[in-house]
Amino acid sequence: MNLEIIRRPFNRYFLRHNPYLFALFLLLLSLIINYFLQPNLFELRVLNGNMRIFLPLMILAAGQSIVVLGGGIDLSVGTIVSLVNAVLITNLARESGPAEILWAIALGLGIGLLAGAFNGLCVAYLRLQPIVTTYATSFIYSGLALYILPRPGGAIPAELARLYRSTPASIPFTLLMVVLLLVIWKVMRATRFGTFLYALGGDAEASFTTGIVVPRMRLLIYAVSGGFAALSAVALTLSTSTGDPRIGESMTLDSIVAVVLGGTRLSGGYGGIAGSIIGVAILGTIRNIISFANVPTWWQTLVDAVIIVSALAGPGLIKLLRRRA
């Protein structure tokens, strides 16, 4: 009798304070299946290849998590990536020197922050609903991207591409960036911004009552999301070495799926970046499985979409079953 009582509350505590556990389980499961189909999965070369593709989406999903944690959502993140990618590629060339590179990145980051701040302005001060607002602004940003870069093209300095592909001390550079991302998040969480973020997402009215300047916080949150989208664009530009005004189109939904997969609740206040990063890894691994399982090309989109919808249903289904039980 005693053991039973001790075990149950412990489980609930453990699960509540580690929201990404289910995601970790899913990741393990998909990695095992992937390893089965692709035995050299953990070879440095293959691992590096995968991480290079995952990194941009991981950074984007991290930014999306922050918005979601604060109780909102940002449907324009993908288009901000396209926009910053366009800005970067039009300010870089194969022969660009360090000064030009720094300028291009600073410009891209600035534009990302501005775009995010614009989103934040509309949500916080104009009191518009986040969903439709960011959906509307996504058209503005994608239009801008098209305007700046009407056709795919451009090139970046070879050293940058090499840096992105490098493996210092047998660890992929991109993997190191993920670790850096997690460190940045840990620092963020420790600041007032982090505390207020969870407060706002948990209960907006209560946080207002405790003195949090809600509109300013919301503006900041969306600006940060724009900043993360810009960073994601930098990674993406280094990865693809080119520019494409539509490059970010599919990333928005993927970022939301990764956030949901990672255990962060869309209602806000619960979850974290780690889960979303794991979510991106799960998505990527599943896509690898689809291509290695020899699914016919024309059916790949459907299989991918069905898996995404099932993954989205996952947390909800678990809750449903628990309610019925």
Place this chain on the structure above:
Amino acid sequence: MTIRGYKLPAPLIALTLAVLLFFLGGVLRSGFANWEQAVNIVRLAAFLGIIAAGQTLVIISGGEGIDLSVGSVVTLGALIMFRIGDGSNSMILPALGLALAAGGIIGLINGLGIAFVRIPPLVMTLGMTGVVQGVILGFTQGVLDGETPPLLSTIITRPIIGRVPGIVFFWLIFGLAMWLLIERTSYGKKLFAIGTNRVAATLSGVRVNREIIITYALSGLLAALGGVIVLGFTDIVFLNLGNRYLFPSIAAVVVGGTVLAGGQGSYWGTMSGALVLTLLTSLLTALQFSEAIQQMALGVILLLLLSIYGRQRTN
């Protein structure tokens, strides 16, 4: 918006805006404001209006209701009519039935996910868009052959009375039917109830889940119908046929005075909104703006409209 204490209904404002835009177009581009163009605009607006009908229902139902899958369902509906209809008038009805069924099933899945699994409508319908696109790719294998049944094109494009094509009359009757559905059936009453306050609705005996599922199923069905009608106009199918209607469908509903939070709205408003949106896009095209500028303009305009109509009531 109130003038001298009398609250102007949003559909009326939208209608006035539409008329203003029409004459503005005539000023900016000579030859724009004539009867032919007016008929053309109304016809184009009819397509958007029918597609936006389902969106109207979904948004009224509240709970952050939105249907982002209408774009791909429109394409699916058009494709089914194109393939199964295959140029023969006798196959129009079976193909139509199949298209409506397909749209309805997709909507049903949306509704099930949203009502029972509690997936937010945004996420669910966005995910289903991918599924529908996957279905389309899988079944067509990239090959888009088929033919539009001639009778369909005739109904949609040829004039019946005066110089007005049949689709315009259809739209008017459709609008009447939607009004009946929303205002005079128990489904409509329950729809407003769940849009206003889910808890109160449940306590009043409304089967909220069932209402939600029916609403999304209807949205899918109407989107498929819209697809069939669009096919009658364009005569060809391509993979992104429906995408250009998704964003305007949401905008038309908002412009028409339906509140995004739910519980309020009407289809007349959406009809006016569809007119406004169609006029805007026609104007932008007539002024020969590039696709980039058109996209930006659409986004800015929706934002403007949202700030007038869509402010949240609470903190």
